[in-house]
Amino acid sequence: MASDCSTFNSALSWYSGRLTANRRFPPGEVKRHLRWLREFGESFPQRINPANIGQREVVLYFAEHCDDFGDPVEWYYRYKAIETFYEDMSSELDLPNNQIKGLYDESDLDPELLERIPDRPRMAPVDWSRDDRHMY
Numbered sequence: 001m002a003s004d005c006s007t008f009n010s011a012l013s014w015y016s017g018r019l020t021a022n023r024r025f026p027p028g029e030v031k032r033h034l035r036w037l038r039e040f041g042e043s044f045p046q047r048i049n050p051a052n053i054g055q056r057e058v059v060l061y062f063a064e065h066c067d068d069f070g071d072p073v074e075w076y077y078r079y080k081a082i083e084t085f086y087e088d089m090s091s092e093l094d095l096p097n098n099q100i101k102g103l104y105d106e107s108d109l110d111p112e113l114l115e116r117i118p119d120r121p122r123m124a125p126v127d128w129s130r131d132d133r134h135m136y
Contacts, residue, residue: 005050005051005089005093005095006049007046007049007050008037008038008041008042008044008050009041011041011050011085011089012034012037012038012041014093015034015037015085015088015089016030016034018088018092019033019034032081033081033084033085036077036078036081036082037081037082037085040061040078040082043061043064043065044057050086050089051089051095051096053086053099053100054099054100055099055100055103058079058082058100058103059103062075062078062079072110072113073109073113076104076106076108076109076113079103079104082100083098083100083101083102083103086098086099086100086101087101
């Protein structure tokens with residue numbers, strides 16, 4: 001099955017079908033993720049297999065393209081799309097472990113940009129005075 005994704009184009013075809021079938025994201029979000037992944041794949045020579053992309057290539061990609069993104073948080077969204085793509089390829093296809101997982105996380109964003117991430121749970125104070133002995 002790994003041969004099905006020997007190029008970025010074949011990997012994107014597989015992933016497009018997977019995203020459409022799973023309906024994890026709305027159609028507009030799927031198109032945006034696929035566009036970002038296509039741009040990521042086009043930044044490498046065609047002879048490079050998607051499975052051969054590691055942390056170094058991802059860091060270089062974002063270093064070279066950081067000024068191309070209109071939104072200051074867009075690079076993080078793009079990274080998460082790439083990370084999810086590789087995670088899905090690792091779990092579904094005969095590929096090695098996801099080498100880029102956890103490369104970037106929310107601690108890499110400026111604190112004021114963290115507020116712009118909609119799916120992020122907001123910090124809430126903990127009420128330590130509660131009596132929890134009846135919880136279980």
